[in-house]
Amino acid sequence: MVAAGTAKIEKSARQYRADFPILGQMMNGRKLAFLDTAASAQKPKIVIDSMSSVYSTGYANIHRGVYRISQELTTAFEEVRQKVADFIGAPGARNIVFTRNSTEAINLVAQSWGRTHLQKGDEVILSAMEHHANIVPWQLLQAQIGIEIKVIPVLDDGTLDYEAYQSLLSPRTKMVGVVHISNAFGVRNNISKIIKLSRDFNPKIKVLIDGSQGVVHSPVNVIALDADFYVFTGHKLYGPTGIGALYGKYEALESMPPYQGGGDMIERVSFSGSTFREPPHRFEAGTPPIAEVIGLGAAIDYVREIGFDFIQKREENLLAYGNKKLKEISGLKVFGDVSDKAGIFSFTIENMHPSDIGMVLDQCGVAVRAGHHCCMPLLERFGLDATVRASLGLYSNEEDIDALVEGLHKARELFQ
Numbered sequence: 001m002v003a004a005g006t007a008k009i010e011k012s013a014r015q016y017r018a019d020f021p022i023l024g025q026m027m028n029g030r031k032l033a034f035l036d037t038a039a040s041a042q043k044p045k046i047v048i049d050s051m052s053s054v055y056s057t058g059y060a061n062i063h064r065g066v067y068r069i070s071q072e073l074t075t076a077f078e079e080v081r082q083k084v085a086d087f088i089g090a091p092g093a094r095n096i097v098f099t100r101n102s103t104e105a106i107n108l109v110a111q112s113w114g115r116t117h118l119q120k121g122d123e124v125i126l127s128a129m130e131h132h133a134n135i136v137p138w139q140l141l142q143a144q145i146g147i148e149i150k151v152i153p154v155l156d157d158g159t160l161d162y163e164a165y166q167s168l169l170s171p172r173t174k175m176v177g178v179v180h181i182s183n184a185f186g187v188r189n190n191i192s193k194i195i196k197l198s199r200d201f202n203p204k205i206k207v208l209i210d211g212s213q214g215v216v217h218s219p220v221n222v223i224a225l226d227a228d229f230y231v232f233t234g235h236k237l238y239g240p241t242g243i244g245a246l247y248g249k250y251e252a253l254e255s256m257p258p259y260q261g262g263g264d265m266i267e268r269v270s271f272s273g274s275t276f277r278e279p280p281h282r283f284e285a286g287t288p289p290i291a292e293v294i295g296l297g298a299a300i301d302y303v304r305e306i307g308f309d310f311i312q313k314r315e316e317n318l319l320a321y322g323n324k325k326l327k328e329i330s331g332l333k334v335f336g337d338v339s340d341k342a343g344i345f346s347f348t349i350e351n352m353h354p355s356d357i358g359m360v361l362d363q364c365g366v367a368v369r370a371g372h373h374c375c376m377p378l379l380e381r382f383g384l385d386a387t388v389r390a391s392l393g394l395y396s397n398e399e400d401i402d403a404l405v406e407g408l409h410k411a412r413e414l415f416q
C-alpha cells in the first residue's frame, strides 16, 4: 500500500504511468493524453504479460483435462474466482459467476432471476442515470412478462433524488437496480442508503448494484453493503475485455435456473433430460474466457497492490486541478459537479457541439468521449444529446489535463 503523502503520491503516479506501454506513444504529433478510461482503461504490462504467458507457456482448455497444463490452468482460473471474491468482500468463490462483462451479468439476472421470481405487474425500480446495460435487459423482460419499470429521478446537481425513491417503493416492488458511480457524470451514489431504504421498506426486495465504475474508483464490500447482486466488467479495471463478474448472495443464485445451456454447466445430459451443476458453474456454459480470467486476476493484484488510498487521493487531487483549469474556458458547463464523485469531467461548451470538440481534441493528441455515454435518459433529463467526457485513470496526470485545456482553448478559437 502507498502512503497518501503528496510527494510520495506524485512519485508513485509517475512510476505507475510507466507500467502502461501505450501511454508512451505519440498521437497526432503530441504525447497521448488518454482521458477515456471510463469507456475502457488501458492495460498495464503485467496484465498483458499474464495473458501472453498463458498462451505461450501454459495454455489448454480447463476443467476437463487430465494432463498437467490443463490442471494447472484450471487451478489458476479458479484462484481468480477467489481473488474476485476477496476484492469485493464476497463470502466466497461460489458467489462469483464469470460473465463476458457487466452487460451480460445484468442480462443474466434479468432473464434468470427475473423470469423466475417476477410476474406481470411486479415493479423494478431503476435510476434515471443508469447505463443502457441496466435499462434494456429489464425492458426486454418487461416485453416478455409485463413487469412495470419505475424510475428514480435525478436532481439538477446530477445526484439521485432519494426522497423520490422512497415514494416509489410499493408492495409490488421486487427489484431495484442502481449504478454505484455514474459513468456519464461521475457522481457517486449513496448505494448503502438505497439498500437500507429498500430493506426498511421490505427486506425481500432485491438490490442489484452496477459496479462497472464503482470497483475502479473505490473499495467495495458487498457484505457490508448487503447488496444482493453486484456486477462489474474487467476492461474498466485495467483488465482485458471479454470478462466480467456477477456477485450474488448464494441463496439468490441457488434460486436461479441456468441462463444458457451447454458444456461445463451440466451434471448429466441425456435425451430424457439434463441436470445442472451448482452455482456459479451452472451459469457458465461453454469454454470460458480462460486467458481473460487470468488477465483479470493480474489486474486485481495490480490495483490491490497500488491500493485505493493512493487511487482515491490521486484522483481527488486531479479532480481539484481539473475543475480549476476548466473554469478558464468560457461557456463551459460541468454536469454532476458535486463533491462526492469519481474522476470524470462531463461538460458542454456554449455554441459548440461535443463531437466537434472531440475532433479538435483528437488533433491535439487528447482522447475523450463525446456522445451520450450509453445514458440517453440521463442526458435527455438535462436537455442534452451529448457531452464531452474526460475520464481519469490511475495513470492520469496534470499534463493530460493541461493538454485537454489547451485543446479546448484551440477549439474555442476555431469555433468562435
Ligand SMILES: Cc1ncc(COP(=O)(O)O)c(C=O)c1O
Pocket (backbone or CB within 6 Å): 038, 039, 101, 102, 103, 104, 131, 133, 134, 179, 181, 182, 183, 210, 212, 213, 233, 374
Ligand atoms: C456504469 C456502467 N454500466 C455498465 C457498463 C457496461 O459495461 P460493459 O459494456 O463492459 O458490459 C458500463 C460501460 O460503459 C458502465 O460504465
